[in-house]
Amino acid sequence: MPRLIMEKYAMPLQPAAERVQNFTEVALGYDQETAVAEAKRCLECKKPKCIEGCPVEVPIPQFISLMKTGDFQGAIRQIKAKNSLPAVCGRVCPQESQCEQLCILGKKGEPVAIGRLERFVADYQLAGSGDDVQNQLAKKVITKSKKVAVVGAGPAGLTAAGDLAKMGYQVTVLEALHVAGGVLMYGIPEFRLPKAIVQQEIEAIKKLGVAIKTNYVVGQLATVDELLAAGYAAVFIGTGAGLPYFMNVPGENLNGVYSANEFLTRANLMKAYRFPEYLTPVKAGQRVAVIGAGNVAMDAARVALRLGAGESSIVYRRSEKEMPARHEEIEHALEEGVKLALLTSPVEFHGDQKGNLTAMTCIRYELCEPDQSGRCRPVALKGSEYKMPVDNVIMALGQGPNPLVGRTTPDLELNRWGNIVANEANGITSKAAVFAGGDIVSGAATVILAMGAGKKAAQAIDQYLKQKI
Amino acid sequence: MYKIVHKEILSEVILLFEVQAPQIAAKARPGQFFILRLDEKGERIPLTIADTNRDTGTITTIFQVVGRTTREMSKLNVGDGILDMVGPLGEASEIENFGRVVCVGGGVGVAPVYPVAKALKEAGNEVIAIIGARNKELLFWEDKLAAASNQLIICTDDGSYGQKGFVTQAVEQVAAAGKIDCLWAIGPMPMMRAMAATTKPLGIKTIVSLNPIMLDGTGMCGACRVSVGGETKFACVDGPEFDAHQVDFDLAMRRLSYYKEEEKRAEAVANCQCGGDGQCHG
Numbered sequence A: 001m002p003r004l005i006m007e008k009y010a011m012p013l014q015p016a017a018e019r020v021q022n023f024t025e026v027a028l029g030y031d032q033e034t035a036v037a038e039a040k041r042c043l044e045c046k047k048p049k050c051i052e053g054c055p056v057e058v059p060i061p062q063f064i065s066l067m068k069t070g071d072f073q074g075a076i077r078q079i080k081a082k083n084s085l086p087a088v089c090g091r092v093c094p095q096e097s098q099c100e101q102l103c104i105l106g107k108k109g110e111p112v113a114i115g116r117l118e119r120f121v122a123d124y125q126l127a128g129s130g131d132d133v134q135n136q137l138a139k140k141v142i143t144k145s146k147k148v149a150v151v152g153a154g155p156a157g158l159t160a161a162g163d164l165a166k167m168g169y170q171v172t173v174l175e176a177l178h179v180a181g182g183v184l185m186y187g188i189p190e191f192r193l194p195k196a197i198v199q200q201e202i203e204a205i206k207k208l209g210v211a212i213k214t215n216y217v218v219g220q221l222a223t224v225d226e227l228l229a230a231g232y233a234a235v236f237i238g239t240g241a242g243l244p245y246f247m248n249v250p251g252e253n254l255n256g257v258y259s260a261n262e263f264l265t266r267a268n269l270m271k272a273y274r275f276p277e278y279l280t281p282v283k284a285g286q287r288v289a290v291i292g293a294g295n296v297a298m299d300a301a302r303v304a305l306r307l308g309a310g311e312s313s314i315v316y317r318r319s320e321k322e323m324p325a326r327h328e329e330i331e332h333a334l335e336e337g338v339k340l341a342l343l344t345s346p347v348e349f350h351g352d353q354k355g356n357l358t359a360m361t362c363i364r365y366e367l368c369e370p371d372q373s374g375r376c377r378p379v380a381l382k383g384s385e386y387k388m389p390v391d392n393v394i395m396a397l398g399q400g401p402n403p404l405v406g407r408t409t410p411d412l413e414l415n416r417w418g419n420i421v422a423n424e425a426n427g428i429t430s431k432a433a434v435f436a437g438g439d440i441v442s443g444a445a446t447v448i449l450a451m452g453a454g455k456k457a458a459q460a461i462d463q464y465l466k467q468k469i
Numbered sequence B: 001m002y003k004i005v006h007k008e009i010l011s012e013v014i015l016l017f018e019v020q021a022p023q024i025a026a027k028a029r030p031g032q033f034f035i036l037r038l039d040e041k042g043e044r045i046p047l048t049i050a051d052t053n054r055d056t057g058t059i060t061t062i063f064q065v066v067g068r069t070t071r072e073m074s075k076l077n078v079g080d081g082i083l084d085m086v087g088p089l090g091e092a093s094e095i096e097n098f099g100r101v102v103c104v105g106g107g108v109g110v111a112p113v114y115p116v117a118k119a120l121k122e123a124g125n126e127v128i129a130i131i132g133a134r135n136k137e138l139l140f141w142e143d144k145l146a147a148a149s150n151q152l153i154i155c156t157d158d159g160s161y162g163q164k165g166f167v168t169q170a171v172e173q174v175a176a177a178g179k180i181d182c183l184w185a186i187g188p189m190p191m192m193r194a195m196a197a198t199t200k201p202l203g204i205k206t207i208v209s210l211n212p213i214m215l216d217g218t219g220m221c222g223a224c225r226v227s228v229g230g231e232t233k234f235a236c237v238d239g240p241e242f243d244a245h246q247v248d249f250d251l252a253m254r255r256l257s258y259y260k261e262e263e264k265r266a267e268a269v270a271n272c273q274c275g276g277d278g279q280c281h282g
Helices: A032-039 A060-068 A072-080 A086-092 A114-129 A132-138 A155-166 A195-207 A224-229 A260-269 A295-306 A327-336 A404-408 A447-468 B022-027 B068-074 B107-122 B142-147 B167-177 B189-202 B249-256 B260-270
Strands: A147-151 A170-174 A211-213 A232-237 A241-244 A257-259 A287-291 A311-316 A339-342 A344-351 A357-370 A376-380 A386-389 A392-395 A399-401 A434-436 B002-009 B014-020 B033-037 B045-048 B051-053 B058-064 B084-089 B100-106 B126-133 B151-156 B182-186 B206-209 B225-228 B231-234 B241-243
Touching: A032 A060, A032 A114, A060 A072, A060 A114, A072 A086, A072 A114, A086 A114, A086 A195, A086 A447, A114 A195, A147 A155, A147 A224, A155 A170, A155 A195, A155 A232, A155 A447, A195 A211, A224 A232, A232 A447, A241 A260, A257 A260, A260 A295, A260 A392, A287 A295, A287 A344, A295 A311, A295 A327, A295 A392, A311 A344, A357 A392, A434 A447, B002 B058, B014 B068, B022 B051, B022 B058, B022 B084, B045 B058, B051 B107, B058 B068, B058 B107, B068 B260, B100 B107, B100 B167, B100 B189, B107 B126, B107 B142, B107 B182, B126 B142, B126 B167, B142 B151, B151 B167, B167 B189, B182 B189, B189 B206, B189 B249, B225 B241, B225 B249
Parallel strands: A147 A170, A147 A232, A170 A211, A232 A434, A257 A392, A287 A311, A287 A392, A311 A339, B100 B126, B100 B182, B126 B151, B182 B206
Antiparallel strands: A241 A399, A344 A357, A357 A376, A357 A386, B002 B014, B014 B058, B033 B045, B033 B084, B051 B058, B206 B241, B225 B231
8 A cells, every 4th residue: 555645736826926917717726647646645435524524415535536547527427416516616615624624634634635626527527528427417307397496596596406407307597697606706706716617517507407597686577476476386595695794884985995795796797807898997996905804805805906906905803813714715815915904993984075985993902712602702902093094995794685585575584684594404494385595594604505505405395396296 | 688679869968778678677667777788898887767668578768878888878779789687676666645746857867757757647646747957958758757747847957948947946836836745856966965955944755766886786786885864775775766865965976986087998998099908098
């Protein structure tokens, strides 16, 4: 038996100084040789733990085993049977807290780079080398007469749609924006998740027989009840996160204060980084401050640098240890020159006569003893206020639920924040034939958790429709 | 593609398009709007729904040429298509029988006030419509507003048609003649702000329709936030109609002007030699 290699093969990256000047992908992906070598690190445990960490049940040891012999075709077939968006997951899943966290190798050294391997085979197929996988999956499509409507073409909706189509249902996805993909298109930047790849994966889902209607706002063009009356036997709601949170402090409606959703939608969905060729503008002035420290905050701070901001800072009221973003994202951001202003939070924004932001008053915090939740509660230090000049502020504080479906579906139970109440295990809501999952249920979370919820709901919808006969 | 089936040039800067959009036409109610994107590289802009025809499956929009997108749009003709149209968006007007109501349309705002006036009249109200513009040339839909009201008052700033003066003065006259139970005012921000200032001391319930910058139009981005009664509201899902006496118009006007420089640049690029790829304008 060969000696164990305790470290992951490194992911080749665009050098920081170079990549901060462009919007092309930061992580370049393994080549074939490295992918096989990394796959060979897998011990093929008798009782593999990694699968338990995957919300969409990817058969991890099986696909990695096939990769060892160079059978990438076989590997992608294994993955695609369970996961409709592997090229997305391979890039944006927090594997370190999911599958890779449970990898036995991780006890002594680094776990197998499961995410990078998934990305490799997904890209291998998208590059045209494995097209028949989709055709084989597509052979089985539409064997059932029942129609299912999926509201929202984000990670939850696309996963539910793909799975339901594989079960044979006629699926129609209704998307409010002009393009499918949800947060994968408007939120996550091109340099982390190329939009062409998202669209290729969506094309593959369409090949399964899924119809996607864009520019279709449920709650306006049709209510959930109208969809049910129109012949859909079940409805899955995956409308995602909506209304961005602001801080409720003076001056936050000044020009130059963005929500992360707006800033990223301009840059990503509308391609404002190519203004004026693309007509949507976005501003990232000399000094940009991003409030918050999650993945969305890192994305916004890095986009700001690429748009030409001289300085881009993360402003966060806890310390580096508590930053909720993935370690990898923080590391990449710091390499690119993003600054951290920790234990700090704005209390007021100031503008000029035109109403344009010029500065913010911040207050410093210190962390006290951890509370019951285990997190240190930040306490504002009286008299520590100071003024920080700033041209743009991006609020990355999360978001509440979108109100449109809730408002127009009176018998759908919502919690006090307006999220849809649904069983975590199966997406069942208070309304018959209506299922929900993703951020509209959980509040803002990750792509993969939304996908997991879409998968569970698809299984529950299948059971529900079988019983209904 | 959403096909343009009818085009009218109402004035030098105001155009009317009737567009094939059967789903929107079937659902749109007075007070609502839609968002369009002309082509792959276009921006998303909100426009008002001035009329709907459920038989032909068309909606009518009237717009003023104010920037690059509306200028490009003005060059489209019957038979051309618009890439994306999403709607109806926003909350519909709350139509009930208030009694004696006034519907004021200023400039291009005459278009969205028309369906509101029509619905109010159908609901049994006595509707007094007031339409105003800088001059006669910029006025349109006098006939439609006459049909949708019991009385029509026309104002021009320069007196070239109707009575000389602002729509606010006409409202004061109508108020002097009898109690106004509710008033809608739709038009440019300064006009709506002036109307709020006029009706507040008179104690007239006044509703305005705000037109902030929008992106998705479904409550996701927060670009359209406005301050109403000291609270931040999203015009796309909480509006676009709000109590005029609660709206912070100064803030709303400043927010509308945030991208003035970029708008100029987009227009300049469209008119220059580099063909829009930014070579000569960065």
